[in-house]
Amino acid sequence: MAAFRDQHELHARRASRNIGLGIVLGVFVAVVFAVTIVKMSQPQSEDPRALNYNPSAAAAEATE
């Protein structure tokens, strides 16, 4: 009987670890995704030679 209870406790501890790690990884993915979206949607380089050249941002800057 005692052996069964020990096993059960061990599994509960493992489950808590696995669920916790799952949540941590989920949060990590969500954070990287959110920051990527934010960075990509921000006004980007005004330099026409730059890979992230954004003509509308440059034009908006010029009219201000």
Place this chain on the structure above:
Amino acid sequence: MSDSSWTADAVREAQFGDYVELLKPRVMRLVIFTAAVGLVVAPNSVHPVVALAAILCIAVGAGASGALNMWWDADIDRVMTRTAKRPIPSGRVQPGEALAIGLTLSGFSVVMLGLFTNLLAAGLLAFTIFFYAVVYSMWLKRVTPQNIVIGGAAGAFPPMIGWAVATGGVGIESLLMFALIFIWTPPHFWALALFRNDDYKRANIPMMPVTHGEVSTRRQILAYAALLAPVAIAPAFTQIGGPIYFGLALVLNAMFVFGAFGLSRRSAAVATASNYRAEKWFFGFSILYLFLHFVGLLIEAALRGFGLNWAAWPVVF
């Protein structure tokens, strides 16, 4: 304890909460708060998502250095009552696990902060982790009673990192926030060391009351409190300060110096008789003292956000 129960304890696998405890969540709270204030009071605005991600990185970096500290200090934590229940001395987490978690999270937090914000912020975070884990924990803590004087720098960096996240640089404002925590740390910890003296003696840690005695420690607490006052009031005269911060800092520092003066006049006999009541009060108040200074800066930032500027307020620095 029978042999079988010992074996069951020894192979006990950690649950998630034990790993969280390894990151010193209570220290983390102060780090998150001061880093957030450093970020919010900075003149540049940061997108809230990037700000949240940056603060998360700083918090995880601080936690990682806590895990490395617990890995290194497991032997002394075991003999001190305050720390004996930590995950490693209580057998819930294996030392190797703590080391792995500490190193992995250190690397992740620094790299991600660099990618999310800028290299200066990431560099400062890396230096903070190095300073706390290597300079303070591994080197100074067991060697010199100045351990927390120098080691305090590790706890003082977070607002500077927050400021660097927003501005990409270092300013007089962020240096003053650094100095505030840096000079506050010794009187804060020496007050604790006064009533936890037996713990530190048993663990053989050269804290000030152990090596120089109580009288000298009490004098040094007063000296640092007096030194701290002008540093804590100075941010009032920068662009992040204002009359509200000034008033708050004035009251808090008067109380802090007054409290330290009271401690300096107490003898060990009186302190023991009262069960170190004044020392415990001073320690508790020191936490509130630091917290309220940063709250003061937040209030000033909020007022600026609402367009309320103190036009006549002198900005000296």
